[in-house]
Amino acid sequence: MKTKREIKCIEIIVIFCKHLFNGLLVPITDHTVSMPRVRPKLKTTAAINGHKYSSLWFALKATQNYRHLRYKPSINYCRNYHTMNGFTDENMDTNTQRMKQLKVNELNDDILSGKSVTNEAPENSFKVIDVNDKSVLLVVTDEDKVLELNYGSVRLTLLSHNYDLHINGYSISVDKCVDLSAIFDHTIVIRYRLNENQRQPIDSIRDKLQTLGVTDVETIINQLEENSCFILLEKITMNSLLYLETLPNFKPTNLKLIKDWFNMRSIAANNYNSHLVWDRLFDELKLKNNDMIVVTGGTNxxxxxLIRHMINRYLFERNVDDYSECLYLDTDPGQSEFSTAGQLSLSKIKEPMLSSTVLNVINDKPLMSCSVAATTPSKAARLYMSSISQLIHFFRKDLQSKGPLFINTMGWTRDLGLALLTDIIKIALPTHLIQINSTIEPKNNFQFDLTSDAIKRFNGYRFDSFDRNRHLKYKLSIIESNNRRVKKNQMTRDLQQLSYMAKMPDILYKPIYAMNPYKLLWSKVYVKIQLDSRFAPKLSLDVLNCSWIHLCRLDPKFIDKYYVEMGIKFIDSIDRNECFGSAIIRGIDFQNKCFYILSPESREILESVNCIVRPSGISIPDKIMLEQLNYSSTSKLPYIFNKS
Structure with a gap:
């Protein structure tokens, strides 16, 4: 005769299989019975940290007490935005209606680059006046259009004091300037609005045009309308951009460029309504300095x-304070924002985010980074959660923050991804959580609303439903997205690596075989190799040679065991670490027992490195290797094999 525990396990498996065949994976246990710690031995398994787990075990561990959430009347699983967002009873009807209107027309991971079908404006919707070979003057009159910068790195200055410009949440007034960068299929949208309180006669712009050195000013003034908007664009030149210009897809190939250094066009304003939704949501949140905002949703x-828009809006509204700032915690190792792939980072933002993600690794240095040795946490889930805890602890204990913290999460909404997200929320204890649901691919959405009551009853990867729940209470906001754009993650990772290496001053005119490398002695560092497949220890140096690595520092007390192979100290696992950057192993010297590495980091930083990590799924971009052919006619180039 079967025990109650066995009967309950059978019931769980039967219901799970029922939902699995229906294409819906949901929590399946009753709230009156605690989840038994079962790990069924199925053929379908996944290896994490050296241990094998079944896909069913992931589902049972990550999801719990669904019936309690779905059928308890006080929680109301149906779309009750009043309950989910914590509005007061007096404003229930008004706020419910307002939150239901938060439907995003288009959202994407590059600043508003995913667009619905548009009615493109005529080519003469704005005028371009040449000032010199590196600057132009834009004259815009149609307020029903927006300007789309789809190529170029420019400094934008508003010359008209009767207009306000709004760029991805950040606003600028007359004679103020911002730097914009739109490269590698990245676009920036500029809205301009007439300020009725500061009307400007057309003659008032005459002096500014003469100061800029514009020729034939009188002819231009006679052709302008009374309420024209004048925008000055100047070309920005950086050494790193000079190297990136040699890469394919740096500029759009399917557009006729206005100038060889920038391109812009007019788009109907109603095709970019997403920023209106973001502004409305920002007004609802009423963010404070110590707030912590977690943004969740499926991929793309x-x-x-959304985070960039909110940061820009926050910085603009507090621009009167010299200490206005935001913090950004990136928890997606596959789509990093301020570091190369395979790292989690905590960054401080003091300037508006108006550049491509590819350039963030050049312009911004994270306060702290941790290597997770892979582009997905499924390869090292324990290290991933340990890194999250380390970064949040650093934020709370070591930083005197004067702004809110935004946490960007992965797009993994099932199984282990849901379990890890649950732990992130329980560790961070946020004040706000934003859940973005896709109307294009609903299968990638979470199958329930991520209320604080729901998260409390879920088992995560490290914490069960009874851990860290006492102070877990946040305001949930739900919006929808119609984004159709599919982001090419591998291409983005390669571009970030190339941008990171572009900080090396010699890369513009030297191949990698001609650059002076740093010497890293074997006796000074530990080596961690994270690969998807096993290999013989004697092949370790072959795996390391010509590879992309992370430069880390480990606390010696967290190094439990290591083994020596050919004079190199290898470790099987790492826990907490601080990552200083990345490098390329240019060569290995057996006689002097050292690695030769190429990195844009300084010698002082490299002296602090005591561990190098060979991450899984991250290699040297082909562009760095193949560009050697431009410098040498010989076929005997390092690491290049010619089949002919």
Whole structure:
């Protein structure tokens, strides 16, 4: 005769299989019975940290007490936005209606680059006046259009004091300037609005045009309308951009460029309504300095774009304070924002985010980074959660923050991804959580609303339903996304690596075989190799040679065991670490027992490195290797094999 525990396990498996065949994976246990710690031995398994787990075990561990959430009347699983967002009873009807209107027309992970079908404006909707070979003057009159910068790195200055410009949440007034960068299929949208309180006669712009050195000013003035908007664009030149210009897809190939250094066009304003939704949501949140905001959703729904918009809006509204700032915690190792792939980072933002993600690794240095040795946490889930805890602890204990913290999460909404997200929420204890649901691919959405009551009853990867729940209470906001754009993650990772290496001053005119490398002695560092497949220890140096590595520092007390192979200290696993950057192993010297590495990091930083990590799924971009052919006619180039 079967025990109650066995009967309950059978019931769980039967219901799970029922939902699995229906294409819906949901929590399946009753709230009156605690979840038994079962790990069924199925053929379908996944290896994490050296241990094998079944896909069913992931589902049972990550999801719990669904019936309690779905059928308890006080929680109301149906779309009760009043309950989910914590509005007061007096404003229930008004706020419910307002939150239901938060439907995003388009959201994506590059600043508003995913667009619905548009009615493109005529080519003469704005005028371009040449000032010199590196600057132009834009004259815009149609307020029903927006300007789309789809190529170029420019400094934008508003010359008209009767207009306000709004760029991805950030606003600028007369004689103020911002730097914009739109490269590698990245676009920036500029809205301009007439300020009725500061009307400007057309003659008032005459002096500014003469100061800029514009020729034939009188002819231009006679052709302008009374309420024209004048925008000055100047070309920005950086050494790193000079190297990136040599890469394919740096500029759009399917557009006729206005100038060789920038391109812009007019688009109907109603095709970019997403920023209106973001502004409305920002007004609802009423963010404070100590707030912590977690943004969740499936892949390619616009989590990064939403965070950038909110950061820009926050910085603009507090621009009167010299200490206005925001913090950004990136928890997606596959789509990093301020570091190369395979790292989690905590960054401080003091300037508006108006550049491509590819350039963030050049312009911004994270306060702290941790290597997770892979582009997905499924390869090292324990290290991933340990890194999250380390970064949040650093934020709370070591930083005197004067702004809110935004946490960008992965787009993994099932199984282990849901379990890890549950732990992130329980560790961070946020004040706000934003859930973005896709209307294009609903299968990638979470199958329930991520209320604080729901998260409390879920088992995560490290914490069960009874851990860290006492202070877990946040305001949930739900919006929808119609984004159709599919982001090419591998291409983005390669571009970030190339941008990171572009900080090396010699890369513009030297191949990698001609650059002076740093010497890293074997005796000074530990080596961690994270690969998907096993290999013989004697092949370790072959795996390391010509590879992309992370430069880390480990606390010696967390190094339990290591083994020595050919004079190199290898470790099987790492826990907490601080990552200083990345490098390329240019060569290995057996006689002097050292690695030769290429990295844009300084010698002082390299002296602090005591561990190098060979991450899984991250290799040297082909562009760095193949560009050697441009410098040498010989076929005997390092690491290049010619089949002919």
């Amino acid at each position: 729904v616009g989590k990064s774009s």
